Amino acid sequence: MSVLNGKKVLLGISGGIAAYKTASLVRLFIKAGAHVQVIMTPASKDFVTPLTLSTLSKNPVHSSFYYEEDQNAQWNNHVELALWADLMVIAPATANTLSKMVSGTCDNLLLATYLSAKCTVYFAPAMDLDMYKHPSTLANFLSLETFGNVIIPAENGELASGLSGEGRMAEPENILIFLEKDIQSKLPLRGKKILITAGPTYEAIDPVRFIGNHSSGKMGYDIANEAANLGASVILVSGPTHCKITNSSIELISVTSAEEMYDACHAVFDSVDVAIAAAAVADYKPKTVATQKIKKSTDDFTIQLEKTKDILFSLGQIKKNQLLIGFALETENEIENAKLKIQKKNLDLIVLNSLQDEGAGFKKETNKVTFIDKNFFLEPMDLKPKEAVATDILNKVIAHFYE
Incomplete structure (x- = not known):
């Protein structure tokens, strides 16, 4: 393009x-x-x-x-x-x-x-x-x-x-x-390689059903498209979504599960300058996946779950000079929980959005975020289209390298 x-x-x-x-x-x-x-x-x-x-x-x-x-x-x-x-x-x-x-x-x-x-x-x-x-x-x-x-x-x-x-x-x-x-x-991110995750992950219960969430993937795709427009080499690891990339220079790696996203991210992380984890990765997955469709045979049905691998935590543990940016979608104690995530996952910046804010969250064209850096400096932003939020995030990336 x-x-x-x-x-x-x-x-x-x-x-x-x-x-x-x-x-x-x-x-x-x-x-x-x-x-x-x-x-x-x-x-x-x-x-x-x-x-x-x-x-x-x-x-x-x-x-x-x-x-x-x-x-x-x-x-x-x-x-x-x-x-x-x-x-x-x-x-x-x-x-x-x-x-x-x-x-x-x-x-x-x-x-x-x-x-x-x-x-x-x-x-x-x-x-x-x-x-x-x-x-x-x-x-x-x-x-x-x-x-x-x-x-x-x-x-x-x-x-x-x-x-x-x-x-x-x-x-x-x-x-x-x-x-x-x-x-x-003259593009400000020319020569930079950025890993971006987007969309939900689907964790299989059986060949038909899965555990998932309502993430549309739009935020991650907007970040990827804008990063490519600013000259970056972009690797987009995406869960299932209807979103489309608008810049043909983006390398798209399509995955379904958290395990697949974990493997894809770790395969390229050493080669990137920046990682932006915008995907809504499932926290749990079925411990056992049925090989055949589970029939509706009882009034009660229990699925035993186990934790998925924490992609962002694992990247924070092995990062060297990479700029690592995470997202936090919270419903209560938003600031406190976001700060804990920064420390626990060794992040440089977190993009916090709350489901309490009208116009923010899944399946929306807009988002209202607060930036919190590793020094716990807070920068609340106004409600904006997700494309504008993507620009704000990438301005933080540009500032990291050039200011």
Whole structure:
């Protein structure tokens, strides 16, 4: 899956012959899973039509502050466009547009939006060889890079003038590759390997029945997907669930029982930097599993149970430099019980949620947690969607490594 998946890409097109390539570029962005909006300078419409780009991007194309032909037209708010974007790409970036970007000249919607952008701005120069090599152009490249903008280097090839050399806008495929590599290199969890457990475990009674719980697995899956989006290499050990991974780079290990989850976690624990135990593992399992379906033959029926292996405790006993994060779902004496679990299981952080809190717990889209670290510092959080809670948890991981 591309790191551009789900990203909001604002494509700015200035008036050069290379603008014809932007139709392919928009198509590649959409194929990568990005959301795309396009801003064109008036001159760029001589080379590619707004209709083409709006059809491919599935959004209206913006080229002026308002539409003169529409008496009821609303102002195209350049600030809203700039704040909407996760990244802005100006391609082609002509010598004229580059000069205006450096000087702060603001005479069209594209430049006004550029000046309001808070996200990373990439620019792909496109001009003839002599223009590309001119000292003023080279100075503009340097100036823009000091602003924090990122240049997508021009390529060598045949130019519109008939000459051949440097100055040709990077091909759409190469622009996409450049962006993916640059974004990937800046992800905060790049190079980190994270083990995450999710979902319930099912402990067999007989070939038909089992002991389980109501965990949907959503919290663990949200953590796994977000960790992968932040650049981590993720191993997700999951009990039975209907949840799906949205990042194809996640290694999914499907298990059923607590024993299987224990074995899977121990097989990889030595190789990971972080382990986040979000699974709701059964505390007990039947001591004996019937080989045939148990018939309903008596009014009373007793199942003798025995403890399952405590996965989190066992990982805490053998951890070296790993960051170990556990979950605690409590119904009473929540803080005290969570603190005891931190000590007993040698945790660095525990994510506490209580079934007493409305909107928290199993089969919910939201969660309300309290973070408690190994020094017993408490940080209560508001009720949030589980995706936002996953982000909060991973911010703790990032802080551990980089603060």
